[in-house]
Structure formats: C-alpha cells, structure tokens
Amino acid sequence: MKIRIKFRKYGEMKFIGHLDMMRYFQKAMRRAGIDICYSEGFSPHMIMSFASPLGVGLTSDGEYLDIEVGETLSSAESVKRLNAVMAEGVEVVSFRKIPEGKASNAMALLAAADYMVRFREGMEPAAGWEGMFDAFCTQSRILVVKKTKKGEREIDIRPLLYQAVRREDGVFFQLAAKSSENLKPELVMEAFGIYAGITFLEYAFMIHRLELYADTGTEGERKLTALEDLGEEIQWNKTEDF
Amino acid sequence: MNDVKQLTKRMITMRKLALDDRILLKIEKPARYIGNEINAVYKDKSSIDIRFCMCFPDLYEIGMSHLGIQILYDMFNRREDVWCERVYSPWVDLDGILREQRIPLFALESQDPVKDFDFLGITLQYEMCYTNVLQILDLSGIPLLAENRSEEDPLVIGGGPCACNPEPLADFFDLFYVGEGETSYDALLDLYKEHKRAGGTRKAFLVQAAGIPGIYVPSLYQITYHADGTIASRKPQSPQVPQKVKRQAVPELADAVYPDKPLVPFIKITQDRVVLEIQRGCIRGCRFCQAGMLYRPTRERKLSMLKDSARKMLTATGHEEISLSSLSSSDYSGLPELVTYLMETFRERGVNISLPSLRIDAFSLDVMSKIQDIRKSSLTFAPEAGSQRLRDVINKGLTEEVILEGAGEAFQGGWNKVKLYFMLGLPTEQEEDEKYIAWLADKIARRYYEIPKDQRNGKCQITVSTSFFVPKPFTPFQWAPMCTKEEFLDKAHTVNQEIKEQLNRKSIKYNWHEADVTVLEGVLARGDRRLSQVLLRAYEKGCLFDSWTECFDNERWMEAFQETGTDLLFYTTRIRGKDEIFPWDFIDSGVTRQFLYREWERAMEGIVTPNCRRQCQGCGANAYNSGVCLEQRMGHEKETKRETV
Numbered sequence: 001m002k003i004r005i006k007f008r009k010y011g012e013m014k015f016i017g018h019l020d021m022m023r024y025f026q027k028a029m030r031r032a033g034i035d036i037c038y039s040e041g042f043s044p045h046m047i048m049s050f051a052s053p054l055g056v057g058l059t060s061d062g063e064y065l066d067i068e069v070g071e072t073l074s075s076a077e078s079v080k081r082l083n084a085v086m087a088e089g090v091e092v093v094s095f096r097k098i099p100e101g102k103a104s105n106a107m108a109l110l111a112a113a114d115y116m117v118r119f120r121e122g123m124e125p126a127a128g129w130e131g132m133f134d135a136f137c138t139q140s141r142i143l144v145v146k147k148t149k150k151g152e153r154e155i156d157i158r159p160l161l162y163q164a165v166r167r168e169d170g171v172f173f174q175l176a177a178k179s180s181e182n183l184k185p186e187l188v189m190e191a192f193g194i195y196a197g198i199t200f201l202e203y204a205f206m207i208h209r210l211e212l213y214a215d216t217g218t219e220g221e222r223k224l225t226a227l228e229d230l231g232e233e234i235q236w237n238k239t240e241d242f
Numbered sequence: 243m244n245d246v247k248q249l250t251k252r253m254i255t256m257r258k259l260a261l262d263d264r265i266l267l268k269i270e271k272p273a274r275y276i277g278n279e280i281n282a283v284y285k286d287k288s289s290i291d292i293r294f295c296m297c298f299p300d301l302y303e304i305g306m307s308h309l310g311i312q313i314l315y316d317m318f319n320r321r322e323d324v325w326c327e328r329v330y331s332p333w334v335d336l337d338g339i340l341r342e343q344r345i346p347l348f349a350l351e352s353q354d355p356v357k358d359f360d361f362l363g364i365t366l367q368y369e370m371c372y373t374n375v376l377q378i379l380d381l382s383g384i385p386l387l388a389e390n391r392s393e394e395d396p397l398v399i400g401g402g403p404c405a406c407n408p409e410p411l412a413d414f415f416d417l418f419y420v421g422e423g424e425t426s427y428d429a430l431l432d433l434y435k436e437h438k439r440a441g442g443t444r445k446a447f448l449v450q451a452a453g454i455p456g457i458y459v460p461s462l463y464q465i466t467y468h469a470d471g472t473i474a475s476r477k478p479q480s481p482q483v484p485q486k487v488k489r490q491a492v493p494e495l496a497d498a499v500y501p502d503k504p505l506v507p508f509i510k511i512t513q514d515r516v517v518l519e520i521q522r523g524c525i526r527g528c529r530f531c532q533a534g535m536l537y538r539p540t541r542e543r544k545l546s547m548l549k550d551s552a553r554k555m556l557t558a559t560g561h562e563e564i565s566l567s568s569l570s571s572s573d574y575s576g577l578p579e580l581v582t583y584l585m586e587t588f589r590e591r592g593v594n595i596s597l598p599s600l601r602i603d604a605f606s607l608d609v610m611s612k613i614q615d616i617r618k619s620s621l622t623f624a625p626e627a628g629s630q631r632l633r634d635v636i637n638k639g640l641t642e643e644v645i646l647e648g649a650g651e652a653f654q655g656g657w658n659k660v661k662l663y664f665m666l667g668l669p670t671e672q673e674e675d676e677k678y679i680a681w682l683a684d685k686i687a688r689r690y691y692e693i694p695k696d697q698r699n700g701k702c703q704i705t706v707s708t709s710f711f712v713p714k715p716f717t718p719f720q721w722a723p724m725c726t727k728e729e730f731l732d733k734a735h736t737v738n739q740e741i742k743e744q745l746n747r748k749s750i751k752y753n754w755h756e757a758d759v760t761v762l763e764g765v766l767a768r769g770d771r772r773l774s775q776v777l778l779r780a781y782e783k784g785c786l787f788d789s790w791t792e793c794f795d796n797e798r799w800m801e802a803f804q805e806t807g808t809d810l811l812f813y814t815t816r817i818r819g820k821d822e823i824f825p826w827d828f829i830d831s832g833v834t835r836q837f838l839y840r841e842w843e844r845a846m847e848g849i850v851t852p853n854c855r856r857q858c859q860g861c862g863a864n865a866y867n868s869g870v871c872l873e874q875r876m877g878h879e880k881e882t883k884r885e886t887v
Contacts, residue, residue: 120263
C-alpha cells in the first residue's frame with residue numbers, strides 16, 4: 001500500500017539538510033513502528049521518496065514523502081505515533097493512502113510550490129521597494145541569467161512565476177516546480193533586486209515553503225491540487241482496539 | 243511519558259540558539275551545534291542542583307560516536323539533581339568565528355555558556371586531542387591553568403583511558419577521574435552538592451574530593467626531579483590526600499546500568515549505529531596493549547540483559563545497524579547465542595548486524611556469510627608482528643598456521659579480500675621480523691591461488707597496514723624505548739621493498755601511518771607534568787585538531803619543544819630503569835608493577851604467557867574481586883556459571 005506523509009519543518013530543523021532528513025525519517029519510521037517495506041538484496045533499503053528537497057535554511061508547512069507499507073493503522077493513529085517520535089521542529093500533518101503505481105509518486109506529480117519570502121530583521125530593503133515590486137511583477141518577460149554546466153544562459157522566468165503577491169509580512173510566490181521547469185524563490189528575488197537596483201545582503205531572506213501541488217488540470221489549463229489531497233484518509237479499524 | 247515529552251518540547255522551543263542564523267548558515271554542518279537530537283535530555287534549570295557539561299574534545303561526528311559518553315550522559319541524567327549536557331570541539335570554521343565575535347562556547351542542550359556550569363568533564367581518549375582540550379577551555383573563557391581559576395569557574399575534570407597518565411595535562415585540570423565512571427561519580431556529585439549548599443571554597447572541595455576513590459587532584463601533589471630529569475619524589479601536599487589513587491572498575495558489570503535511549507544525531511557520524519557493550523577487559527594479555535592491561539579483570543555482561551538492551555535501544559533510536567563492542571569479542575562466552583539471536587530477531591526488520599573482528603573459525607564464517615555480502619566484505623587478521631618470534635615477544639597468540647587455515651577456509655567460502663594489521667618498532671624487532679610481514683602476506687595470497695581458477699572469485703586483495711608502536715603506561719612495555727621518526731620510516735620502507743619482491747606483489751597493497759604524530763603520541767603517553775608547558779606553547783602557536791592530517795603541523799610542535807627547552811627524546815628513546823619512578827606510578831591500576839616487569843622480562847626472553855582463562859598469572863587484578871578472576875577460583879563450577887550467564 002502506498003502512503004503519502006505530509007509534514008512541517010520549522011525552527012532549528014531548518015539547519016538539517018535533505019539527505020539528513022531522509023535518514024531522519026528512516027529512523028523515525030522504525031521508532032514509530034511503521035510497517036514499511038524494504039527493497040530486495042543484501043542491503044535492503046526502505047521504500048521511501050521525497051517530493052522535493054528543501055534547502056538548508058528553509059522552513060516549510062508542506063513537505064511530502066511517499067512510502068510503501070505492508071499493514072497500517074488508521075491515518076489518525078499513524079500520525080499520532082509518528083509525532084510521538086519526532087524531534088522538535090518536525091511535525092507530521094497527514095498520513096494518507098494514495099493510488100498504486102509509479103504515476104502517483106509525489107516526485108513525478110510535483111508541478112508547483114507556494115512560498116513566503118520574508119526579510120530578516122534589519123535586512124529589509126529601503127522603503128519604496130513595494131511599488132517597484134508591483135511594477136516588476138507586471139512585466140511580460142523577466143529575463144535572468146542562469147548559470148549552467150555549459151556556461152551562462154538567459155532565460156525568461158515569467159512563465160514559471162504563477163503568482164506573486166505582496167503581503168503584510170513579505171512576499172507570496174506560487175512557482176513552477178516541475179523537474180524540467182523549476183523556479184526557486186531566491187532567483188525571483190535576485191531578479192527583482194537587479195530590476196529595482198537593490199542589493200540584498202547575504203541571508204537577507206527567510207524563505208518558508210507553504211505547499212506543494214500536482215497539476216490535475218487538462219491540457220493547457222492548469223489546476224493545482226495540493227499533493228495531500230490526492231490521498232485518502234485511512235479510517236479506524238478493529239486491529240487498533242488494544 | 244507524554245507530559246515529559248511536552249515539557250521537553252517546550253523547553254527546546256523556549257531556548258534560544260547561541261549562534262545566530264547567519265553564522266549557522268555560513269559554517270559547515272550547522273547540525274553539529276544545535277542539539278535537539280532524538281533522546282537528548284532537557285531539564286528545568288531551576289529545579290536541578292548540578293549542571294555538568296560533558297565534553298569530547300574532537301569533532302561532533304567523532305565525539306557522538308563514543309560509547310562512554312553515552313553511558314555517563316545517561317547515568318548522570320538519571321539523577322534528578324543533575325542535568326548533564328554535551329559539548330564537542332568546534333571545527334576550525336566556527337572556532338574562528340567564536341574568537342572573532344567573542345561568543346563563549348556553549349553546551350548543546352541549553353545553549354548556555356560552558357562557563358556557567360558547575361563541572362566541565364572532558365574525556366581523554368587519545369593523546370593527540372590534548373590541544374583541543376585547551377581550545378575548549380579557551381573558547382569557554384575558563385582560564386587554561388587550573389591555578390588561575392576562580393570560585394566562579396567550573397571544576398574541570400578529566401577522565402577516560404588517557405587519565406591513567408594524566409600528568410602532561412596536570413596544569414589544566416582541577417581533578418581527574420581515574421578508571422570506569424560508573425563507580426565514584428555519585429559520591430563526587432553528592433559531595434559537590436553538599437559543598438555548594440554549604441558555600442565552601444574550591445580548594446576545600448578539591449581536598450575533600452581527593453579522598454574519594456579514583457579521584458586525583460594534581461595540584462595537591464608536589465613532584466621533585468633528579469638531575470637526569472627522572473622523578474625523585476612525589477608528595478601529597480596535605481595529610482588528607484592519599485599517596486595512591488585507585489583506578490576504578492565496576493565490580494558487577496553483568497547487569498550494570500546501560501543506556502536504553504542513546505542519542506540519535508541528525509548528521510551522519512562515525513559510528514551511526516546502536517553499540518552494545520558485551521564485555522569489558524580482555525583475557526589475552528598482549529604486552530603492548532594498554533586496554534588489555536587497564537580494563538582487567540575481564541567482565542562479561544549478562545546475555546539476557548544484552549538481548550533486552552538491544553531491543554530497547556533499537557526501538558528508541560530507529561537505527562538500522564547494531565554493533566557489538568568489546569576487546570577480543572570471540573572470548574565472550576555467549577557470543578554464538580547472542581549473534582544468532584540478533585540475526586533471527588532483527589534482520590527481517592531491516593537491521594544490519596555489524597560484527598567486531600572475530601577469530602576466523604567455522605562459526606564466524608557461517609555468521610559472516612549470512613549477514614554480509616561475501617564479494618564486498620573482507621577478513622581481518624591482526625597478527626601485529628610478522629614473525630612468530632616477535633609475536634611471542636608481544637604475547638600475541640595468533641600463529642601463522644591459524645591465519646593460513648582461517649584464510650584458506652574463507653577463500654573456499656568465496657571471500658577474496660584480507661586485511662592484515664601489524665605494528666612496526668616493537669621491542670627486539672629486527673629487519674627480518676619486518677620482512678616476515680611481506681612473506682606472510684604472500685603466503686596468504688599463495689593459499690588463495692591454490693584454489694582452482696574456475697572455483698575462485700578473480701584476484702585476491704590483501705591489504706597490509708602497519709602502525710608504529712607506542713609504549714604505553716601500565717603495560718609490560720612501559721619500560722621499552724621507542725623508535726625515532728627516521729627509524730620508523732626505515733622500517734616501513736623495508737616492508738614496502740620486501741612486498742615488492744614477492745611473487746604475489748600485485749595482490750598486496752601496503753599502507754603505513756605517519757611517523758610524526760606517532761612520536762608525539764609517544765611523548766605525551768609517557769610524559770610528566772613538565773609537558774603541560776609544551777602543550778600550552780603548541781596551542782598558542784596554533785596547534786589544534788592534531789589527529790586530523792589536514793590540521794596537524796609537526797613543525798609548530800617541534801618549535802614548542804625547542805622554545806620550552808624540552809628534550810623530546812627523554813620521553814621516547816630513553817632506556818628506563820627497572821625502578822625508575824614513572825609519572826603514572828601513583829595510580830594503583832590493580833595490575834601490579836611486579837607483574838608488568840615480569841612480563842617485560844618474559845618478553846625479552848620470548849616466552850609466551852597463557853591467557854587468564856587458561857591460567858591465572860597473579861597480575862593483581864583479582865583485587866577487584868570480579869569477572870574472570872572469580873571464574874577461575876570457582877574451578878569446575880566455571881562451566882555451570884557460564885551456561886547461566
């Protein structure tokens with residue numbers, strides 16, 4: 001049975017990188033007694049995959065990993081057991097059954113992500129940046145120079161910038177997050193800085209990921225569905241009655 | 243349980259990290275400095291009496307892998323009146339930032355400055371971490387010299403194997419704990435609590451503490467020297483202070499306290515697994531081996547306790563691997579049953595079992611074939627010396643026949659990789675002994691190629707590694723002169739040349755250690771308290787992380803010796819007399835000096851001494867009245883006892 005787990009990562013856990021988070025969850029599965037499946041061979045590993053790595057320094061309310069299990073308790077009970085063995089700074093939000101098959105993998109389905117970008121205290125740009133930001137967002141093309149292995153390449157990130165909204169405490173972005181077309185919030189902010197002639201200091205941004213989406217729309221029409229909503233709750237069953 | 247967890251979470255949320263986000267994002271592996279690991283212990287500061295900061299003076303990844311700290315951390319935190327936290331050496335990147343921004347070194351759990359603690363406990367696992375000890379004190383803002391500390395400074399206490407000759411560090415520590423931590427810490431903490439309540443002075447506390455078994459207060463002894471530099475006398479400064487300090491050993495290890503919930507780090511560490519200590523001590527009596535002499539008598543843990551402990555620790559950590567820890571694990575009487583139990587119970591849950599190096603026999607080969615991929619794993623032998631003559635000198639019971647037979651059986655079973663460990667520069671060693679190393683490696687390869695081509699698994703790979711011998715206190719070789727750097731390198735060269743002459747040279751790979759570090763290790767291992775000034779000078783010159791090749795700078799060390807007018811050779815190549823007073827002689831390790839000297843003489847004659855189970859040698863460890871010493875006295879009852887453990 002395939003399960004999708006949604007979790008939050010906050011506080012000090014933002015200093016734990018992606019590979020260490022994978023190891024963290026492998027150990028957490030054992031501590032929580034989740035009946036996770038293993039691959040074959042001499043050194044079997046857990047069948048577990050993450051939707052999208054979260055960089056060091058970022059926090060999130062919408063991280064996902066998919067696992068395969070033999071038997072399972074209800075969603076509610078599984079969430080409870082996992083949270084009982086979590087470190088402060090990681091919280092499991094949901095535990096849902098998803099359809100079988102590779103096509104349902106979070107990593108394969110991932111199409112977009114929501115972010116909040118806030119300024120670190122004392123590192124906000126000078127007043128008046130707001131108007132410039134709004135103007136920046138109304139452009140029809142936003143060209144940025146992207147460094148690749150083959151050198152530098154100019155690309156238009158405007159089509160990947162689905163939403164950009166200024167909010168009281170920062171900027172909200174909805175960005176493309178496909179494996180082929182992936183836009184990071186830092187890159188958008190960098191482009192804005194160049195546009196507005198603002199030099200942002202290193203570590204000026206505090207970036208928080210809010211949600212990850214699959215595109216469940218039809219050709220040409222985007223319909224974003226949170227990865228969590230593609231799974232269904234596992235109801236209480238008799239075996240839990242102990 | 244849930245309440246505790248809630249409380250814990252709140253405490254972590256409430257605390258503020260000592261380092262700013264911008265620092266943490268700039269340095270390598272910030273997870274080394276944030277604490278919050280699974281099973282870390284948080285307590286309410288206002289409701290405890292003693293704050294103890296436990297330090298392993300090396301990188302987080304090394305220190306977190308250490309079993310001793312896990313045992314003491316658990317043991318201290320079981321006391322309601324103590325909160326034990328941890329600190330490790332900040333890596334050079336953070337070291338620079340802490341100095342530049344004047345941020346005091348902090349403990350991982352509370353993130354409070356180390357200077358605010360009652361105790362700073364530093365474990366001394368190897369000599370080359372001594373400059374890191376000074377870094378810890380320095381970054382904490384604690385005066386480096388114990389004599390300069392005030393009533394407000396934490397009491398700095400050292401422990402671990404190197405505390406069996408703590409003298410080179412004497413100036414930097416207020417006190418040392420000599421021996422196994424389980425026995426006397428409660429008494430020390432109780433005394434401190436009383437002292438704190440009554441508001442006594444630091445000095446008065448130290449004098450009282452010196453009366454607790456195993457506690458050594460270096461400042462309470464005065465040493466005088468002969469004109470030739472050797473020690474003339476060693477006098478306690480006060481009548482309450484004992485002449486001798488008794489090394490501590492747990493009398494009843496069978497079910498002695500052991501952590502159920504070891505810490506689980508976020509980043510990968512050197513020993514990223516559950517470690518199960520199956521026994522302490524070793525019956526073998528290899529004459530170069532300090533651990534084998536120092537942890538006597540050999541004491542086994544109870545099989546039932548180990549099974550239970552393995553289950554609890556795997557559940558509480560979620561680790562995917564468990565390893566067994568001890569010296570000479572094959573001598574643990576319940577080994578087959580334990581290994582079989584672990585395999586049967588945990589393998590299907592995806593838990594790997596990592597075996598210690600076992601004697602190669604039918605049992606170990608069978609187990610190895612079940613839990614390892616034969617194509618990838620290798621056999622390990624530690625003959626330590628190339629020739630049988632020299633193996634007799636060092637009392638290493640492994641013979642060439644046993645090695646060839648074991649390797650032969652393993653080759654038949656499909657293995658083709660062998661690792662061999664040797665030491666160079668052993669007492670009485672001649673060039674021929676060194677060449678034997680190459681010859682033995684070649685013989686093993688020949689044994690492999692005796693197997694018909696269609697039945698073997700390609701070429702064989704034999705890896706020969708040599709380290710340089712360092713004479714250690716409390717071993718029969720404590721009298722032995724040590725080689726110079728040049729002599730060591732010549733020896734490695736001889737082995738390397740001889741390997742190149744062998745028929746199967748293409749199947750043999752040779753690695754040898756660096757000689758510079760070994761020489762310094764030798765100086766510090768048998769050093770006296772006059773070396774404190776060399777250490778201080780080396781540290782001031784920038785020596786740090788000396789066990790890391792990328793940091794080690796031999797030239798600075800040599801300068802430190804020169805500038806302090808210290809003759810390095812006095813500590814290494816000098817021949818020590820039978821009755822010379824050694825800097826560590828004030829410690830009563832159980833094993834007597836008479837026994838050690840007898841073993842030294844037997845070594846010179848190449849006479850082998852049987853192991854503890856075969857025949858008691860009267861080494862003196864029976865003073866602890868436990869473990870293998872009792873087994874022997876029970877004579878025929880021995881078998882029954884061993885079945886029931």
